[in-house]
Amino acid sequence: MSTTERPRILVVGGGYVGLYAARRILKKMRYAEATVTVVDPRSYMTYQPFLPEAAAGSISPRHVVVPLRRVVRGAEVLTGRVTTIDQDRKVATIAPLVGEAYELPFDYLVISMGAVSRTFPIPGLAEQGIGMKGIEEAIGLRNHVLEQLDKADSTTDEEVRRKALTFVFVGGGFAGAETIGEVEDMARDAAKYYQNVSREDMRFVLVDAADKILPEVGPKLGQYGKEHLESRGIEIYLETSMDSCVDGHVVLKNGLEVDSNTIVWTAGVKPNPALARFGLPLGPRGHVDCNEKLQVNGMDYVWAAGDNAQVPDMVGRRAGNPNAWCPPNAQHALRQAKVLGDNVVAGMRGFPQKEYSHANKGAVAGLGLHKGVAMIVMGKVKIKLKGRLAWYMHRGYHGMAMPTFNRKIRVFADWTLGMFLKREVVSLGAMETPREEFYEAAKPAPAPAAPAQEKAKAS
Known part of the structure; x- marks a missing residue:
């Protein structure tokens, strides 16, 4: 960490908003006008809409992440956590990956911790x-x-086999529906290489407490998505929650009980609970309370955006809805980050700041290879697509939204190779404990037994 007498802009969180806001500030700032410091527990940003495709092997995991130090050159990148912030002193406490926690003073603050x-x-x-x-x-x-x-x-144990081949997913929003669609696709492909496993042996279950899945694309496309997943043999239980899953024994509110080794939880997100220790005004659900300029209410040196912020939706409010708020999605996060970056520089210079206003452009979701739903909003017209065309829209939109040209090329290269080569179905589970085999080979030998005469002496 470098020391400087220049004003410090502290960006807490290196996710979508933190990455783009830091880049924007660095771009708009004059040389040596301020020091930009980004703090995050990871040294990379993850593009979350691609996680289902990474889980299915359609995209290399390395191509879904963006290294912060490479992308925000000119900024300090500290790998650690901001544990508390003293707003009166304008000091943040940083807990690095190793070593003692220390205090870091700042002049301007950007909260982008996500959810x-x-x-x-x-x-x-x-x-x-x-x-x-x-x-x-x-x-x-x-x-x-x-x-x-x-x-x-x-295995020859039927109970072990049944538990291994039952997959339960809780949550039917974008993350849940896309993940179960992609994973089912992968499992169907993988089963072709097993002598004793077929797709018919597997059981996929999707559970949601709401009365529909994919609410982001509207009721008609959501119903299509449900029917499509069911046509692939996926069981969907709506208005149902999970009561318990001790030792993999899943008990649902509707009385259904299944045994499963795989329980995937995608039932929504909430703002990072660490925000409660930052001395900021929070909304009823724990989001940072912001105005239309992405400035934290009552604090002229703090800005926030993305999933951890409660930002007024000015388009909805002008249309007559006084309680309209921006939804937590990548579409808003990208645009908010750019406005936030401009406003931080304007605020630092004492200039007027811009209002954030963005009309919804729709939503896209992939449900596996060549399958998807999309709702495109063009003015007052909503175009609804499903199937292969919607899947192309999903890939095209997120491919272009992926940060940096480098990562865009890598993602499109993965997709292009996938058109000609079969999906990889190799499990590398041993990566989670890579030293286990070496430890077994090199573990210390037991201490030699004491000679018989020494034993006699001791007695």
């Missing part, structure tokens, strides 16, 4: 559940599913 999985106190969930918020979880899920096929293929 974490929203969970409930369900017995067994912490021990059995698999999330889908990070690339590590996507890789882990892929390896885990393929390992279950390996187990089922090699």
